[in-house]
Amino acid sequence: MRATLQVDPIACTGHGLCADLLPELIELDEWGYPILADNIPPELAALARRAVNACPALALRLVRTQRKLTTRHSYQRDRSEGARRAGAEGDG
């Protein structure tokens, strides 16, 4: 199973623990919030899990690829090609 790191930006309070535990994949911006790498190489999978478990705000997650934690439109995946167009700012 392929997985990526994702952060729930509302839950994240910028502790920065994740970047300490996994500097290979996570860096902090100038305000202390994590910027995540896109892919997790297999050799770092265990460390990634550890960083997820250590997050004090429970904001860091490992998510199977394809289902993304964003506000992009993803109306039913099996629907017409329009469903693949990533929506949108504003209110549709």
Next chain:
Amino acid sequence: MNHARTAARLTLDWQHADRAATLREHTRRYGPLQRQASGTRDLLDEVAAARLTGRGGAGFPTATKIRAVAGRRGPAVVVANGMESEPASEKDQALLARAPHLVLDGISVAAEAVGASAAHLCLPRTRDWLTECVLAAVTERQRAGLDRIGVAVHELPHHYVSSEETSLVHWLNGGDAKPTTTPPRPFERGVGKRPTLIDNVETLAHLALIARYGAAWFREAGTSEATGTMLTTVTGAVSRPGVYEVEAGTSVGDVLALASLQAGAEAVLIGGYFGTWHDIAAVAGRPFTAAGLRPAGASPGAGVLFVLPAEACGLVEAARIMRFLASQGAEQCGPCIFGLPAIADDLAQLAAGRPEGDPLSRMQRRFGVISGRGACRHPDGAVRMAASAVRTFGADARAHAQRRPCLAARRGRRHGWQQTAVLPVPRPFAEGEWR
């Protein structure tokens, strides 16, 4: 010579209207709304064939959205989005104030299409005149026994992010009018945990006309890429600012000509405060549509064009918008809470020609790390606007960065920004009021 293609559909007879059309006037104008005898499938096919897209800014195919909700189990909910939190847009309020029954027809049509058991219309709390006007229309319909389900009209806090789909759902469910993390998307689990269809009020008005006249009629206006008509708001350095209905595919230059572009104006903000700045000459020939503007890195958003007057400073205007957007976040996500004010400070220093350090390179770095890192797209839009200002007013930005600000900025420094600035930046809504 003016080549702009106007098409009065939603705006039929508006030139005579200084008030909302009554139900009787509305019915005379458009004919009665027939109940779909052959079921909702036909209507869905018509909407799909019409290729109607959302008019709230996202441009998502409306039929896809309706099908997604209709395909879920159990009764659904319809929410009409009349929040119009984009300060440079006036089209939704203009539509609701003059043709409320067109929107209410659309809600009725959408409710039938998705099998809804409840319908809501969300309006900003800052426009009580509009609420009164819409409520009067709702009462008229109740008396006439027109709709299967009633429409509940709500007044929400009017923050910039409160018009996001998830903000409406959260508020209608008893929470704050703030965006929430997704999934679940509202179509899966929205108001009252039910599948929820949320459409902009203009989109619903088009839906009401497609239900009456069909897809072929709808496509008579517009191009193969962008069908029908669209409402636009044109303001700034134009002699006749206001809301115009144009055929989709009309060029930016022709839309500007409709409002009578003033001489000397060189730059335009496309898409509103969430939009991008451009040289008019570079975009005038492009269709004012998503596909037409994409190569230029722009989007029509909710159909907004703001023309920068020749004597104004684009950096000053961009700095004011950025300050507004920074104050309009939901205060939920770190990159937005800290990143937007930081960029607003950078831009303000640049605009004033009083840089501390190197605001230009600081901004470039910050532009790169903020997008995509909030729960909603608020930070992305704000960053895009700021980046486009630095790009479009590049020569100006470099001069300002070397403490050689333009005349407008010097005047602003001397007499106060409010004296010289031109864009309408609303006073931020009472802080902390989200419920």
